[in-house]
Amino acid sequence: MSPPNVLLMTGRAAVIKRLLTIVERVDNAGDRSVVTVPLSWASAAEVVKLVTELNKDTSKSALPGSMVANVVADERTNAVLVSGEPNSRQRIIAMIKQLDRQQAVQGNTKVIYLKYAKAADLVEVLTGISSSLQSDKQSARPVAAIDKNIIIKAHGQTNALIVTAAPDVMNDLERVIAQLDIRRPQVLVEAIIAEVQDADGLNLGIQWANKNAGMTQFTNSGLPISTAIAGANQYNKDGTISSSLASAPRLV
CATH class of the missing domain: 3.30.1370.120 (Ribosomal Protein S8; Chain: A, domain 1)
Incomplete structure (x- = not known):
């Protein structure tokens, strides 16, 4: 709690009466005028924030609330409104003028x-x-x-x-x-680059035959698969090799 703003006096009645007269003359509301301080360089909101922070120690002292100046920013006109007791008001105005300075380096x-x-x-x-x-x-x-x-x-x-x-x-x-400037999501793509040239490998292929399904053969090859099957059947039947199978080139 804040300390009570009370004076306790003891003494003879005549002395107390004179002291009360003095206190009544001193204890008055004082000048609570509002002063507008226009700014040329600084921001009103930033200045009020700094002044309020610097003025915290004063507000926590034994001074009554009427002795502490108040500051408000008027962003529309970029000015600071100061109200309070004259001495405190002048101290705050001087502080504001010190803060309202052009920056040494503009860029x-x-x-x-x-x-x-x-x-x-x-x-x-x-x-x-x-x-x-x-x-x-x-x-x-x-x-x-x-x-x-x-x-x-x-x-x-x-x-x-x-x-x-x-x-x-x-x-x-x-x-x-x-x-x-952040890392983007990435996708890994692997590829194999192969070179294809014309060679005997292009003539390679496969022929197949099935008793029930049929067959696939190359008619331009040295030995069609149908000729090989017919020769195999004849060999199984009588042990002879057909003339077409015997005359086929590249027969191993």
Whole structure:
């Protein structure tokens, strides 16, 4: 719990009465005016976030709530509204003015090497995204604080991107590039390449015959299978070899 904001006094009645008069003069609501602080370079939302963080120690001190200044961001006009006791208000205004400074470097250049994606393919995508990022930044701060020269080039020999942009835009582009430069799903395809030439192997084939199903033979071959079957039947019957089988070439 916060310490009670109470004064305990003991003493003679006349002394207590004079002390009460003094306390009543000091303990008043004070000036609670609202001051608008326009920003030229920084973002109002970012400044309010920083000031609130820095002002936490003051709010936790023994000072009453009326002595602590409050800050609110007006993003429409990129200004910070400050209200509170005059001394606290001036301290916060001085802090805001220190934060509202032009960046020392408005743009920087980086070379980003890609592992999986093709640099030339990402240039068009990143160029469109950079325009959107730039519009978002302009809505949060004055146009003068934005470096309009965003340049993205691809270097094919090293598969790298050369990016020139303001630091805040550069950070956003680096996050987008990291999400796009990922390993794609791959499919393994195995193939055998064989060379075919005209040779005697093209004349090789097979003839077959079945007593019940029929047969397949080559009529232009040296020994049709029908001749071989007829000769075999004759040999089994009388032990002689038919003249057609005997005259067949290349008979083993």
